[in-house]
Every structure is written in structure tokens, then in C-alpha cells.
Amino acid sequence: MAKAPIAPAHVPDAAWATLLPAALAGTRLHAFAPLPGLTPNLGAEADAAEKQLLLTAANLALVRRAGQRLSGPAEALPPPEPAAPRQPLSAAAVALLLQTLPVGIGVGIDPYVSMDFLTRIYRAGYYVARADARLVLDALAEAGVSRILFMYPALLGRRGPWLAAAHPHPAIRAEAATMTTRWLSALPLERQWGTLRHWEKMGLSVGASFEQLLHSLQHPASPQELAKLLSVLASEKYRLPMAFRPVLEALAASESAANYEVRRDALLLLANLPGYDVAGRAGAYTATYLHLETSPTGLRLRMQLPSAWQRDWEWAGLQRSDVGHDNPANWLRMLLAATPPRYWAEAWGVAPAEAVALALGSEEPAVVLVGWLQATATYGDADFARALLAMPGHPAPSAYWSELLSSGYLLNNFWPHSLAAVQARLPAPEQLAWLRQVLPSLPPSGEWGTSPPSQLPYWAFLLHSVAGHGLALDQWLLAQLQAYATQALSAEPKMVEDVDILTRLLRSVSQHADPAVLPLVEAAAHRVDPHYAPLFRQVATDLAFRRDVAAAIPELPAGS
Amino acid sequence: MISFTESQVQALVTDVGTLKRGQQLAAPTNWSNLGRTDYALWGECAGSGKTPYQIGIDLHGPAYHCNCPSRVFPCKHAAGLLLLQARQPTLLAPGPVPAWLAGWLSKRQASAPAAASTPPAGGAAPAGAPAAPAAGKPAKATKAPSAKSLASQQREAERLARMDQGAAEFETWLLDLVREGLAGKEKQPASYWAQPAARLVDNQLPGLAAWVRAAAPPAKKVPADWAETLLGRLGEVYGLLRAFRNRASLPAEAQAEVQQQVGLYLTREELLADQPTVADTWLVLGQYSAKEDKLNARYTWLQGQQTGRYALVQEYAVRSKAYHAPLAPKTSYVGGLAFYPGLLPLRAVLAPDFTFAPEPSAGTELPxxxxxxxxxxxxxxxxxxxxxxxxxxxxxxxxxxxxxxxxxxxxxxxxxxxxxxxxxxxxxxxxxxxxxxxxxxxxxxxxxxxxxxxxxxxxxxxxxxxxxxxxxxxxxxxxxxx
The missing domain is CATH 2.40.50 (OB fold (Dihydrolipoamide Acetyltransferase, E2P))
Known part of the structure; x- marks a missing residue:
């Protein structure tokens, strides 16, 4: 290769300094002084000064480009974390993944199933070997999931989580947070939180994302967006860190009547902050109206209904109800619902089951029980959930159930979704055991007249448990739901609500059910009205995919 | 038997939208009457109408035949068939060519010699780029001038005259600018630089126009050293302009370089006819896209595994049109490249024999x-x-x-x-x-x-x-x- 005629070297700033005055002021006002070695001699050419200036600048630029060298300090990355003890996916599994992913987004396989598959690969201790990871990333990108492209390097790269969140270098973590923010910003606000939850399930830290969330709360694009985001956060019952306290307190103190939802959700979130005392405050308000008395027959719960609405209650997230519910009994129920149920167990020194028994013996058992049902679901108290669901060993199961079923108010307003929400606070095996115990005692039909199936307690309870709260299915539960599907879809007229619930239900099946139930789903697809058969076929396709995955990776759990 | 792997199909279907839609169709349930020979594939794909679409692919080339109304080649149905072939080759059993495809295949075979001289892939000069003048290539002056070539030379001479006039016009503008001074020019709107650039394009100097556009200071966040940068770039523009005006005195290589830089491109056909091709196994090392004026541009760097030589293939596409060349990153190809003449030949076009290299065996990566x-x-x-x-x-x-x-x-x-x-x-x-x-x-x-x-x-x-x-x-x- 020919030797460069211009030696790579830095051009002295002085050369540019000589050139610039003439260039900026113009050669008409400022004479150009030629630079030896850089300015060509143009002799008597016309406009020689302008031409020489330009050609000198060209030479200087060339020398600068050729001599560009960057040196100096640059912080090196710290040594990578040792590889996690993971196994690479087998070639068969990777082939399946590659074949399925591009097809999966848009046709055949539900995209959530593909994502769920990747998540489970990670959680089961596998990783996609680097050579294959690139192909998988390309497949994901081609499949139109570029928005989550960055998430999957984190999933597939063995050092991904370390890089994204736990990197020892603060600058890298900061940049990871910036990238996270960028992905999240592309999502609708209410979906941002769902995405964060998904990442968390995959074992990725959401620490950086909290910063994004806090920023969204402090600087919402509109009041409507703020209300929507708070609603999502509150309904997720997520425990936020204490850093959120100032912004939540500011939102809870909002005076505007139009901001009721914002105040309520902010207070609910405040109540769930570790160490925050909204719960204690609500308990103190409520304790004014509930007293535990000692009688010759034992302890007895006495209650006194509030005489008037107290403005202070709004600090516990309460708001006067609509017409028809604006009565003292409802106010007390609302106060109870705002107080963590464990507050009463601690205040009275009784076990949750005993507290439930005391409520049953009170003057207004339905008010107390419904309030506690709501509070248990809100605060996620598993001990009270067991007590309220009358688990085996409950001191008064029959009285409890007769009370629940005899209360029209309770049945109309809180049954069964409220119970299902309480049940969802328990571990899945306990939920299944409880369902097997309780469901046979509930009337499946007949006594409820011509109500559509989704409104029958037996089915509704199941649907809320599975479709609403994602309870994992076993063979028995699926058989129950299949029976429901058959009944619901054969009922005339078909209720839109039924179809909607069925769709949600089937999605739940496709995501959570053991692929062993595939024959049942396929059989159902043949039996149901042809109009609904595609719903079942979609589930069958998803389940078949997961079965194939399980076959390709024997160690990978088939269910979630 | 010719067949393509999935990654090769992805390279062949360069339009992302078509590839995505093709992936949706690459499920066996969408297809019927599938079959193949050593050199052709066919199948019928269910569409929204009663009659399925009939798709045939001549694997030499490849070339596509589909009776759907799409004007994109390959269409989503052809892309789906290619992907199906890659993923589940056993679905396409060998069999007789159906009657609806036989005629099209026969016609293609009949025109095979002509087709062979037609490149399978693009990589030529940008669409709308001016044809290179024969006068710019000394080697071509030996043929006896026919009536047609005389007319052609006449047109090219007129064109060069117009370019010279445009270059002189621009030189006047540039020297005036230096005489008046650059102070305040960083605040000029984009139109200040776009105007002379447009004039250069009018005068058949698009390459020089691109240099002028690149010299303009950024509209937002003007850097502190804008004056040095602008002056340096204008100096480079002037140097190029001066070289073009003095091109007759330059050596052949420098002359070719300057002509390319100002926008006097050789056509692909001229290049393949005049330049020897360099045969090698080429690995695509990198690729990126950019917007250039109203065109999408794609730049692909390749390196020959035997020669070690680097090559840059530039392609252009209008709006959402796909690029012609099936070049994919980290993919290997065999065949020839013809390099544009110049001082340091890097830019190249694909020769007709340029095609996918055999896929590496499973589990082995490209080097x-x-x-x-x-x-x-x-x-x-x-x-x-x-x-x-x-x-x-x-x-x-x-x-x-x-x-x-x-x-x-x-x-x-x-x-x-x-x-x-x-x-x-x-x-x-x-x-x-x-x-x-x-x-x-x-x-x-x-x-x-x-x-x-x-x-x-x-x-x-x-x-x-x-x-x-x-x-x-x-x-x-x-x-x-x-």
C-alpha cells in the first residue's frame, strides 16, 4: 500500500486560527495569509485569494481527518459476573422456538404463549446459546416485537439481568434505566405498569422502572392519565417503596371533588406503603363504632352505626356513596373495608377465625363480613382469607354460609366476585382444595330461575377465580369449566357477557392449563356451536405448542 | 435440487412487510396442491376469495409467478411458499408440473440465455442516476462509431457541457461566499444551502450537490466549531469542483474517481462490461440504511474470504419499495463483484453469478x-x-x-x-x-x-x-x- 503523502498528525490550532478570521470576515475585508506547505500557489489565477483559502481549508480538514486520534482516560467496564449455572437449550428446542416465534406473532400461537415460553425457559434455568440467541432476537424483531427487543437480550443473554439492573457500574445502571424508560415511554401509560410486572416476574429488577413510574406520577400528561395509572396501580395491590410517599400524600390531599378516584387510589397505595399509617388511621376511625364486650356467655361484638358522615374519613380513602347506598350501615362497611383486617385481630387479641365468629354473632353480621371481605382482598391478608372462606376447622362454617347466602344485599353486590378475590389471596393448592370443598355445596342451577349461566353463583365463582384471578387449572377444574362452556353457549339467548367471560376463560386455559388437557379442549371444539369453535381451536393450538415445547425440553415445567 | 434455508429466504424477501405477511402464510393449513421439481416450487394458497391463488417459483433466479393482484415481487404468497419449503420441505413432494405453471416455466426456459445476462440482484447505481458518458472511459474509444453511438456521443457531449456550465456557476457562488465571509451563515435556513444544491442537480451534478448538502451546518444545536467544520467542508467541495473542471489533465483512475464523486455514475451494465469481476466467497460484515434525499439507501459491506478485499454495495429504493439484492448481515455468498474504477476501489456491484454460499453445517457459525x-x-x-x-x-x-x-x-x-x-x-x-x-x-x-x-x-x-x-x-x- 502506498505511503500516505500526509503524515498523520494533529493540525495545530494555530493553522485554523490563521485561516478563520479571513473566512469569517470574508476576503474582501480581511486579507488571507497563505500557510506554508498547505496553501497552493495559484499564480495569477483570478480570485486567487478565495481559491487559496478554500484549498488551504481542504488540506487542513484532510490532515485533521487523517490525524484524528482519541486517547485519554475511559472507564473500563468491570469484569463480567461469572456465568449463572444454566444449561443451554437443546438444538431441538431452539429449532422449535425459531419455527414458532415468527409464526406465533399474528397467526396460530398466541403471542403471550411465546413470551410465556421464553419466560419459563429463563426461570427453569436454561439459556439460549449465544449463537442461537442472535437468531431468536432476529425472529422476534421480524415478528414485530421490536418494542420488546431489548427485553429479550436481557432474557437470553446470560449476563442480561446483571447488565440491566444489577451491574456494579452506576453509569451502566443509569443507562439501563434510560433504555428502560425509553421502551416504557412507547407504551400506553396503563400498560406500562403491566410491563413492569412482567419484567419482575422474569426476575428482572424493576428498580429503575420505579423511577420512571414516579416521574409519571409527578408529571402526568393529563389528569385522566394520572387517574388511570393510579387505578391500575391500586388494583394491582402493588407495594410501592416509601419513595412514593410524598407524591401519594400530595395526591391524597387533593381537595377537588372530581378527584375522588385519585384520592381513593392514592390512599390505598399509601396504606400499602411499608410503615405508612393510613391503615392505623382508618382503624382508629372505625374503632369508634365497634366494641368488644365481655358477657357471661363470652366475648360479644357490639356495634353502633355512625350518626353522620365525617369529613375526616376521606383520609382513609372513603367517599359518600351514591344514592341508595348513602346510609350509616354502608358507611361502617366502607370504614371496615378501608381498615386492614389484621388490625382487629391485633386490637382484640383474637385469631382471625375467632374474629369472623364474633362478626357472625353481631347485630349486623353482613355489614362486618362484607367489609372484611373487601379489606382482605384489598390488603391481601391470607390469614383472614382462610377464616372468611371458612376453611376446614372453622368454628362455625354452617352459620357462616347460611348468613352469606341469606343476605340478599351481599349476594347482589359482593357475591361471588368478592369471595373470588379473597380466595385469590391464597396459594393455588389451597384455592383448589377450597373450591373442591365448597363448590358442590352451591346450587349450580335451578334455584336461580332463568338467569344466564354467568350469573349463577356456582359458575360465576369459578369464572371469577380462573378468568379473573388466573387460578391455574387442573383436570377437575377444567372439566367443570368445560361443562360451563357447553351450558353457557347452548343457552338462549346467548349472553354477550357469557361470550366475553368465555373468551377470557379460554385465554387463561391456553396460558395456564397443563397441556395434558388438550384432548378435552379438542373434544369441546367439536361439540360447541361452530361459531365458537375457533375460540377452542385457538386454545388447542396454543396447548399443542406448549406440549411440543415440553417434549423438546423435558425438564421444562409445562404449566406456569 | 435447489432449495433455500430460512435465513436465505429472509434475505431474498427484502421487503419487511412482505416477509412478515409471508410468515403468516407459511403454515401448512393455508396451502394445497403443493409440489416441486429440482428447479421449481408450486402450490395453491387460500385467499379471501373462493379460488385459491396459484403460486409458482422458478428457483433459478429465483423468479416468481402468482395470480394475486399484488405488484410486489415476490408477493406474500411466494414468500410464504419459500418459507414453507425452508421449514417443512417434506410437504413439497416431487411431482409433475401443473398445467397452469408449465407455460410460464417454458417461457422462462426459452429465454434462459437472456435471463442469464440479467442480474439476479440489484446493486447498481441509484434509480434515476445519470448514465455514464462513454467519453469518460478511454478504453471504449476503439470501436468504429455507428450512427447510434454518434448520437449518443453527441448527447453526452451536451451533457458534459451542461455539467461544466453548472460547475462554473457554482464556483462563482462559492467564491462569492468566501469573499463575503462565513460569519452568520450558521444561522441561515436550510434553503440557503438547498438552493445551490438543487441547481447542481439540475445541472447533472448530483454527487457534488450531496457534498454541498452535507457541508451545511446543522439547523439545531450548532456546534462551537461550526466555522472550522464548514470551512473545511466547503474547501473539500471546492477541491472536488476544481478537480472536475481540470479532469482532462488527471490520470484515468483519478478521473474516474472525480466523475463518480460529482455524480457521473457508470451503469451496472457498463461496469460489468468494462471491469473484471473479482470472484470470492463474500461475507456480509455489516449493513446500515439511511435516507438520502427522497430515496432509501442501504449500504452493505462485504469482505472476500480469500482475497481479504472489502467491498461496499450501495442500493437505493424509492419509498417503501424493497431493495433488490438479497444481502443479509452475517451471511455468506459466492460469486463475483465488479468494482467501480477509482483511486481506491471499494464500491462494487454484484455480478450475475453472485449467489448464496452453501449453508454451513448445523451448529457451525460463520467465521x-x-x-x-x-x-x-x-x-x-x-x-x-x-x-x-x-x-x-x-x-x-x-x-x-x-x-x-x-x-x-x-x-x-x-x-x-x-x-x-x-x-x-x-x-x-x-x-x-x-x-x-x-x-x-x-x-x-x-x-x-x-x-x-x-x-x-x-x-x-x-x-x-x-x-x-x-x-x-x-x-x-x-x-x-x-
């Missing part, structure tokens, strides 16, 4: 390019500039580099064992994605990078992260790049 040090890249660029002062980007692979950050937070590359030698990186758009992908896959381990250096920053286009506990599989080109 990682052998890389040098950052200092070698700097030196190579300086030497290359010595040969061609209008060179913009210089390709280079770097071995054993790690990502590091400077005090201001910007990413740089650093050789693992040479901590003081740094390489600034472009970190916008696609370039930032590459940085993050390398970080995610490697977590900071030394890797091999490929990109282009332009004297300001290195655009990293690809990264090869070594597999765990495995030595990198590298190849050393038999001969260094000339």
Missing part, C-alpha cells in the same frame, strides 16, 4: 473476521486518505475490543490490552442498538467489531461475541486488502 487494532485502523484510514482524499468511510474490523465510557458518558471502543488507544463511536439510532446488543450478549467481554471509520467516529455495524469457553473461530484472509 469471525480477523480484526486489527485501533491504531491500525487509524493508520489504514490515513493511508487510504493519502490515496483518495474524497474517501468518506473506511471499513475496519477490530479484534479484542471492549466497550468503555469516557467521563462525559459517551461510549468508546478500547483494545483490551491497550488502554490508552480509544475509538469514538457513533451512538445514534441503529448504532446504539448494536452497542446494546453486544453488551447484552457479551456483558462486557472482549469481542470483534466491524464498522466504518470516517475520521470523526466509528459506526459499529456488527459485533462478534465469542462463545463461552470456546476460542473464536477466525479466518485470516489470504491476501491483505490492496
Amino acid at each position: 469471525t473476521p480477523a480484526g486489527g487494532t485501533i491504531g491500525e485502523l487509524y493508520d489504514g484510514y490515513a493511508q487510504a486518505l493519502g490515496r483518495n482524499r474524497w474517501l468518506r468511510a473506511w471499513p475496519g474490523a477490530l479484534a479484542d475490543v471492549v466497550l468503555a465510557r469516557r467521563t462525559g458518558g459517551e461510549w468508546v471502543l478500547r483494545h483490551e490490552s491497550l488502554p490508552n488507544e480509544l475509538l469514538p463511536l457513533y451512538q445514534d439510532g441503529e448504532a446504539l442498538n448494536v452497542i446494546w446488543e453486544v453488551l447484552a450478549l457479551g456483558g462486557g467481554v472482549p469481542f470483534t467489531a466491524f464498522g466504518e471509520w470516517d475520521g470523526t467516529a466509528y459506526r459499529m455495524l456488527e459485533g462478534w461475541v465469542p462463545a463461552e469457553d470456546e476460542p473464536a473461530d477466525t479466518y485470516a484472509p489470504a491476501a491483505a486488502e490492496a
Whole structure:
């Protein structure tokens, strides 16, 4: 290769300094002084000064480009974390993944199933070997999931989580947070939180994302967006860190009547902050109206209904109800619902089951029980959930159930979704055991007249448990739901609500059910009205995919 | 029997939308009457109408036949059939060619010699680019001039005259600018620079116009050193202009270079007719896209595994149209490339025999390019500039580099064992994605990078992260790049 005629070297700033005055002021006002070695001699050419200036600048630029060298300090990355003890996916599994992913987004396989598959690969201790990871990333990108492209390097790269969140270098973590923010910003606000939850399930830290969330709360694009985001956060019952306290307190103190939802959700979130005392405050308000008395027959719960609405209650997230519910009994129920149920167990020194028994013996058992049902679901108290669901060993199961079923108010307003929400606070095996115990005692039909199936307690309870709260299915539960599907879809007229619930239900099946139930789903697809058969076929396709995955990776759990 | 792998199909279907829709159709349930011979595929794909679409593919080429109304080739049905063939080849059993396809295949076979001279892939000069004048190529002057070539020469002479006139006009504008001074020009609107550039395009000098547009200071966030940068770029523009006006006195190579730089492109056909092709196994090392005026441009860097020679294939497409050449990153090809003549030939077009290399066996990766040090890249660029002062980007692979950050937070590359030698990186758009992908896959381990250096920053286009506990599989080109 020919030797460069211009030696790579830095051009002295002085050369540019000589050139610039003439260039900026113009050669008409400022004479150009030629630079030896850089300015060509143009002799008597016309406009020689302008031409020489330009050609000198060209030479200087060339020398600068050729001599560009960057040196100096640059912080090196710290040594990578040792590889996690993971196994690479087998070639068969990777082939399946590659074949399925591009097809999966848009046709055949539900995209959530593909994502769920990747998540489970990670959680089961596998990783996609680097050579294959690139192909998988390309497949994901081609499949139109570029928005989550960055998430999957984190999933597939063995050092991904370390890089994204736990990197020892603060600058890298900061940049990871910036990238996270960028992905999240592309999502609708209410979906941002769902995405964060998904990442968390995959074992990725959401620490950086909290910063994004806090920023969204402090600087919402509109009041409507703020209300929507708070609603999502509150309904997720997520425990936020204490850093959120100032912004939540500011939102809870909002005076505007139009901001009721914002105040309520902010207070609910405040109540769930570790160490925050909204719960204690609500308990103190409520304790004014509930007293535990000692009688010759034992302890007895006495209650006194509030005489008037107290403005202070709004600090516990309460708001006067609509017409028809604006009565003292409802106010007390609302106060109870705002107080963590464990507050009463601690205040009275009784076990949750005993507290439930005391409520049953009170003057207004339905008010107390419904309030506690709501509070248990809100605060996620598993001990009270067991007590309220009358688990085996409950001191008064029959009285409890007769009370629940005899209360029209309770049945109309809180049954069964409220119970299902309480049940969802328990571990899945306990939920299944409880369902097997309780469901046979509930009337499946007949006594409820011509109500559509989704409104029958037996089915509704199941649907809320599975479709609403994602309870994992076993063979028995699926058989129950299949029976429901058959009944619901054969009922005339078909209720839109039924179809909607069925769709949600089937999605739940496709995501959570053991692929062993595939024959049942396929059989159902043949039996149901042809109009609904595609719903079942979609589930069958998803389940078949997961079965194939399980076959390709024997160690990978088939269910979630 | 000709067949394509999935990655090859993805390279063939260069339109992302068509590929995506094709993937949706690549399920067996959509197809009926599938079949194949050694050189053709066919099938019927269910559409929204009663009658399914009939799709046939001549694997030589390949060429596509579909009775759907789409004007995109290949259409989504052909893409779906190709993907189906790649994924589930057993579905396409050998059989007799159906009657609806036989006629089309016969016609193609009948015109085979003509088709053979038609390139299977693009890579020529930009659409709408002016044809190169025969007068610019001394080798062509030996033929006896026919009536047609006389007319052609006449047109080209007129064109050169117009270009000379445009160059003179622009020189006047530029010298006036220097006479008046650059002060305040950083605040001029874009139209101030667009106007003379448009005039250059009118006068058949699109390449020079591009240089002028590139010289304009940015509209937002004008850098502190804008005056030096602007002056340097205007100087480069003037140098090029002057070289063009004095082209008759330049050596042939320099003359060809200057003609290309101002926008006097050779057509692909002329290039293939005049220049020898360089045969090799070519590995696509990197690829990126950019918007140029109203065109989408794609730049693909290749390296010959035997010759070690780098080649840049530039392609252009209008709006959402697909690029013609099936060039995909980290994919290997065999065949010839014809290089544009010039001071440092890098830009090339694909010869008709250019096609996919046989797929590596399962489990083996394409080799990682052998890389040098950052200092070698700097030196190579300086030497290359010595040969061609209008060179913009210089390709280079770097071995054993790690990502590091400077005090201001910007990413740089650093050789693992040479901590003081740094390489600034472009970190916008696609370039930032590459940085993050390398970080995610490697977590900071030394890797091999490929990109282009332009004297300001290195655009990293690809990264090869070594597999765990495995030595990198590298190849050393038999001969260094000339």
C-alpha cells in the first residue's frame, strides 16, 4: 500500500486560527495569509485569494481527518459476573422456538404463549446459546416485537439481568434505566405498569422502572392519565417503596371533588406503603363504632352505626356513596373495608377465625363480613382469607354460609366476585382444595330461575377465580369449566357477557392449563356451536405448542 | 435440487412487510396442491376469495409467478411458499408440473440465455442516476462509431457541457461566499444551502450537490466549531469542483474517481462490461440504511474470504419499495463483484453469478473476521486518505475490543490490552442498538467489531461475541486488502 503523502498528525490550532478570521470576515475585508506547505500557489489565477483559502481549508480538514486520534482516560467496564449455572437449550428446542416465534406473532400461537415460553425457559434455568440467541432476537424483531427487543437480550443473554439492573457500574445502571424508560415511554401509560410486572416476574429488577413510574406520577400528561395509572396501580395491590410517599400524600390531599378516584387510589397505595399509617388511621376511625364486650356467655361484638358522615374519613380513602347506598350501615362497611383486617385481630387479641365468629354473632353480621371481605382482598391478608372462606376447622362454617347466602344485599353486590378475590389471596393448592370443598355445596342451577349461566353463583365463582384471578387449572377444574362452556353457549339467548367471560376463560386455559388437557379442549371444539369453535381451536393450538415445547425440553415445567 | 434455508429466504424477501405477511402464510393449513421439481416450487394458497391463488417459483433466479393482484415481487404468497419449503420441505413432494405453471416455466426456459445476462440482484447505481458518458472511459474509444453511438456521443457531449456550465456557476457562488465571509451563515435556513444544491442537480451534478448538502451546518444545536467544520467542508467541495473542471489533465483512475464523486455514475451494465469481476466467497460484515434525499439507501459491506478485499454495495429504493439484492448481515455468498474504477476501489456491484454460499453445517457459525487494532485502523484510514482524499468511510474490523465510557458518558471502543488507544463511536439510532446488543450478549467481554471509520467516529455495524469457553473461530484472509 502506498505511503500516505500526509503524515498523520494533529493540525495545530494555530493553522485554523490563521485561516478563520479571513473566512469569517470574508476576503474582501480581511486579507488571507497563505500557510506554508498547505496553501497552493495559484499564480495569477483570478480570485486567487478565495481559491487559496478554500484549498488551504481542504488540506487542513484532510490532515485533521487523517490525524484524528482519541486517547485519554475511559472507564473500563468491570469484569463480567461469572456465568449463572444454566444449561443451554437443546438444538431441538431452539429449532422449535425459531419455527414458532415468527409464526406465533399474528397467526396460530398466541403471542403471550411465546413470551410465556421464553419466560419459563429463563426461570427453569436454561439459556439460549449465544449463537442461537442472535437468531431468536432476529425472529422476534421480524415478528414485530421490536418494542420488546431489548427485553429479550436481557432474557437470553446470560449476563442480561446483571447488565440491566444489577451491574456494579452506576453509569451502566443509569443507562439501563434510560433504555428502560425509553421502551416504557412507547407504551400506553396503563400498560406500562403491566410491563413492569412482567419484567419482575422474569426476575428482572424493576428498580429503575420505579423511577420512571414516579416521574409519571409527578408529571402526568393529563389528569385522566394520572387517574388511570393510579387505578391500575391500586388494583394491582402493588407495594410501592416509601419513595412514593410524598407524591401519594400530595395526591391524597387533593381537595377537588372530581378527584375522588385519585384520592381513593392514592390512599390505598399509601396504606400499602411499608410503615405508612393510613391503615392505623382508618382503624382508629372505625374503632369508634365497634366494641368488644365481655358477657357471661363470652366475648360479644357490639356495634353502633355512625350518626353522620365525617369529613375526616376521606383520609382513609372513603367517599359518600351514591344514592341508595348513602346510609350509616354502608358507611361502617366502607370504614371496615378501608381498615386492614389484621388490625382487629391485633386490637382484640383474637385469631382471625375467632374474629369472623364474633362478626357472625353481631347485630349486623353482613355489614362486618362484607367489609372484611373487601379489606382482605384489598390488603391481601391470607390469614383472614382462610377464616372468611371458612376453611376446614372453622368454628362455625354452617352459620357462616347460611348468613352469606341469606343476605340478599351481599349476594347482589359482593357475591361471588368478592369471595373470588379473597380466595385469590391464597396459594393455588389451597384455592383448589377450597373450591373442591365448597363448590358442590352451591346450587349450580335451578334455584336461580332463568338467569344466564354467568350469573349463577356456582359458575360465576369459578369464572371469577380462573378468568379473573388466573387460578391455574387442573383436570377437575377444567372439566367443570368445560361443562360451563357447553351450558353457557347452548343457552338462549346467548349472553354477550357469557361470550366475553368465555373468551377470557379460554385465554387463561391456553396460558395456564397443563397441556395434558388438550384432548378435552379438542373434544369441546367439536361439540360447541361452530361459531365458537375457533375460540377452542385457538386454545388447542396454543396447548399443542406448549406440549411440543415440553417434549423438546423435558425438564421444562409445562404449566406456569 | 435447489432449495433455500430460512435465513436465505429472509434475505431474498427484502421487503419487511412482505416477509412478515409471508410468515403468516407459511403454515401448512393455508396451502394445497403443493409440489416441486429440482428447479421449481408450486402450490395453491387460500385467499379471501373462493379460488385459491396459484403460486409458482422458478428457483433459478429465483423468479416468481402468482395470480394475486399484488405488484410486489415476490408477493406474500411466494414468500410464504419459500418459507414453507425452508421449514417443512417434506410437504413439497416431487411431482409433475401443473398445467397452469408449465407455460410460464417454458417461457422462462426459452429465454434462459437472456435471463442469464440479467442480474439476479440489484446493486447498481441509484434509480434515476445519470448514465455514464462513454467519453469518460478511454478504453471504449476503439470501436468504429455507428450512427447510434454518434448520437449518443453527441448527447453526452451536451451533457458534459451542461455539467461544466453548472460547475462554473457554482464556483462563482462559492467564491462569492468566501469573499463575503462565513460569519452568520450558521444561522441561515436550510434553503440557503438547498438552493445551490438543487441547481447542481439540475445541472447533472448530483454527487457534488450531496457534498454541498452535507457541508451545511446543522439547523439545531450548532456546534462551537461550526466555522472550522464548514470551512473545511466547503474547501473539500471546492477541491472536488476544481478537480472536475481540470479532469482532462488527471490520470484515468483519478478521473474516474472525480466523475463518480460529482455524480457521473457508470451503469451496472457498463461496469460489468468494462471491469473484471473479482470472484470470492463474500461475507456480509455489516449493513446500515439511511435516507438520502427522497430515496432509501442501504449500504452493505462485504469482505472476500480469500482475497481479504472489502467491498461496499450501495442500493437505493424509492419509498417503501424493497431493495433488490438479497444481502443479509452475517451471511455468506459466492460469486463475483465488479468494482467501480477509482483511486481506491471499494464500491462494487454484484455480478450475475453472485449467489448464496452453501449453508454451513448445523451448529457451525460463520467465521469471525480477523480484526486489527485501533491504531491500525487509524493508520489504514490515513493511508487510504493519502490515496483518495474524497474517501468518506473506511471499513475496519477490530479484534479484542471492549466497550468503555469516557467521563462525559459517551461510549468508546478500547483494545483490551491497550488502554490508552480509544475509538469514538457513533451512538445514534441503529448504532446504539448494536452497542446494546453486544453488551447484552457479551456483558462486557472482549469481542470483534466491524464498522466504518470516517475520521470523526466509528459506526459499529456488527459485533462478534465469542462463545463461552470456546476460542473464536477466525479466518485470516489470504491476501491483505490492496
